[in-house]
Amino acid sequence: MKLAQYFPVLRWGRHYQPQQALHDLTAAVIVTLMLVPQALAYAILAGLPPEVGLYASMLPLAVYALMGTSATLAVGPVAVAALMTASAIAPYSAVDSALGLQAAIILACLSGMFLGLAGLLRLGFLANFLSHPVIAGFISAASLLIASSQLPALLGIKAGGDNMLSLWQGVLQHASRAHLPTAILSGLTILILVASRKYGVRLLQVMGLTPFWAQAMCRSVPAMLVIVGTLAVQWACACMQGVVTVGDIPAGLPALTLPEGSYTMWQSLLMPAIFISIVGYVESISVAQSLAMKRRQRIDPDQELIALGAANLAASFTAGQPVTGGVSRSVVNRDAGAETPAAGLFTALGMLLATVFLASWLSQLPRFILAATIIVAVMSLFDWRMFADSWRRNRSDFIALLMTFAITLLVDVEHGISAGVLISIAMHVYRSSRPHIAVVGQVPGTEHFRNVTRHAVNVCPDVVTLRVDESLYFANARYLEQKVLEVVADNPSLKHVILMCSAVNEVDGSAMEVLEAVNHHLSALGIGFHLSEVKGPVMDMVQHSTLRQQLNGKIYLTQYQAYAALACH
Structure with a gap:
């Protein structure tokens, strides 16, 4: 086999x-x-x-x-x-x-x-x-x-070059001698x-x-x-x-050779x-x-x-x-x-x-045919x-x-x-360092959440949910931190930030340190930091990090539960 x-x-x-x-x-x-x-x-x-x-x-x-x-x-x-x-x-x-x-x-x-x-x-x-x-x-x-490169053979002249400019220059120089x-x-x-x-x-x-x-x-x-x-x-x-x-x-077959040089x-x-x-x-x-x-x-x-x-x-x-x-x-x-x-x-x-x-x-085969x-x-x-x-x-x-x-x-x-x-x-590297991060809101009458710029959704001024559409690692974690800080700066009345992790399949050590830093910054501002829809492998990383003990918010099974518990009604 x-x-x-x-x-x-x-x-x-x-x-x-x-x-x-x-x-x-x-x-x-x-x-x-x-x-x-x-x-x-x-x-x-x-x-x-x-x-x-x-x-x-x-x-x-x-x-x-x-x-x-x-x-x-x-x-x-x-x-x-x-x-x-x-x-x-x-x-x-x-x-x-x-x-x-x-x-x-x-x-x-x-x-x-x-x-x-x-x-x-x-x-x-x-x-x-x-x-x-x-x-x-x-x-x-x-x-x-x-x-x-085949133009000289088509014209019956000799000319060459390494790039388009030199090839055409050679052809034009010798074109008058064409057969x-x-x-x-x-x-x-x-x-x-x-x-x-x-x-x-x-x-x-x-x-x-x-x-x-x-x-x-x-x-x-x-x-x-x-x-x-x-x-x-x-x-x-x-x-x-x-x-x-x-x-x-x-005529005949090639002899078996070993590459030399x-x-x-x-x-x-x-x-x-x-x-x-x-x-x-x-x-x-x-x-x-x-x-x-x-x-x-x-x-x-x-x-x-x-x-x-x-x-x-x-x-x-x-x-x-x-x-x-x-x-x-x-x-x-x-x-x-x-x-x-x-x-x-x-x-x-x-x-x-x-x-x-x-x-x-x-x-006896003419070269121009080839x-x-x-x-x-x-x-x-x-x-x-x-x-x-x-x-x-x-x-x-x-x-x-x-x-x-x-x-x-x-x-x-x-x-x-x-x-x-x-x-x-x-x-x-550029694309993976800038993952798609969307602010999401609740689709009316459902438990689904979609991008606020693409759908008519319900939002609460006290709560912002960020959905990260890629795994987090050393190259893109700082971009997430930057986005969180931008959201905080743009919303003076903000009380809670929810990180929706439904598309996050993996978090490495560098990204975990950034999440801990985000939690520290938000805690100093009196803003709650919460996670939702965390997958098993990511949860294992969270459980074995200091983020689990230091997190000033909660980890919710679903985004709907997080929004229902934190949003204004």
Whole structure:
């Protein structure tokens, strides 16, 4: 049973049926057709040789299939992780391409160790502290950076940069040297990819295809373009003269390797690896839980950490790049009929066959096709509506989103995600240090109490009830004390203060000292201090503190009893 906890394949594999295998195999074929061009593209996006993407799409997929708890999550190279990898290894790639590959392998290893350790320590909940606005801002900015980084390949020029400004500056400086056939074919390729996404399924259904086959054909369009483009280069078509191709791709499987590098290199790549792990895990768990919910399946967040960690370690041992769960591939995997993680095993087998038998053939693949594939793939990651929605819902969320977006776009990826993490922590600390505290009154004719600013309620000028809507601890207790003193200052005729504790689940030692101080201040002013609706664990704390003996008021079981005993009638 303990072994099955870490290897879920021992549970679902016991009942695996031939019909499930057929569905998984069908899904794997479609995902493989989608993954081959993406794997090549994301390796190039990461600043690595194209075959690295193929290597990262074999053993890591198989390892996740054995250890993951999601039936449909498709693991492999993804755009955002590739961009973060490119940023992290850039200092080493600038010196030597082999050193850059070594750095990418170390990144995968460090990411695997971090994720695996976090899973064994059951730290999956920590991902919840990275707020959605911050993640959304980072991914949206990253999508624009990724798209901008592909413009040189679309135009057939050489240009680069670390941020949006430097990328566009390089493109504009070299735009006059653009290769016209490449630019025209790039535009046509993007047009075909976008049209197939938006209108392809509907058109093919009108032509008589079933929804399944219509979707399958549309999702195979990138693979079809790869085939057509490669054949056009091999046949020396006139339109392909001067078009840049992928270049030599070694045939065969990668040799098993151990990550190597100096201590300084490992140390410099530690924080980038942690950032890649956090962003990758948040993206993966979000997709996995969303897809699992639609099938009423369960995802174990801690086991997902272990499975993704093992997948990244597998990538590092096979000369691959960091991997995580991909949004688009996972959705395609689900829609194509995948029923179990075995679909990942079949996909890994398909990638193995492609690497062995198609590597030399793919060396003639035009780079602009991969660039167009990347741009169309990341288009869905940017959502302009999130800015307006965030502005309407919560201004502090909007500020966090905008800051993360701007820093990622204008500085670089590493500083953007660093700022995002710090902003998330700062937002959490700020919000928890200022709990919602409401003055409440009695709803006429009932025993219920509601906020005086939101409801027509009965109040007594001699009594004020404060309802605290959060547990009390060292960071927010002083805020409660401040609110009590403000209420006392605003009500000269006040005789009693009731602290309604219905939402207080815990009180730490610092907060208990503040409550004792509040009691002391109110006693000196001749104002009674009372508690109502105190929960058991909080009451235990009160009983073992000096507040119980020093309290100048009473502790009431319900707020209604407190109000009935103290309010003017």
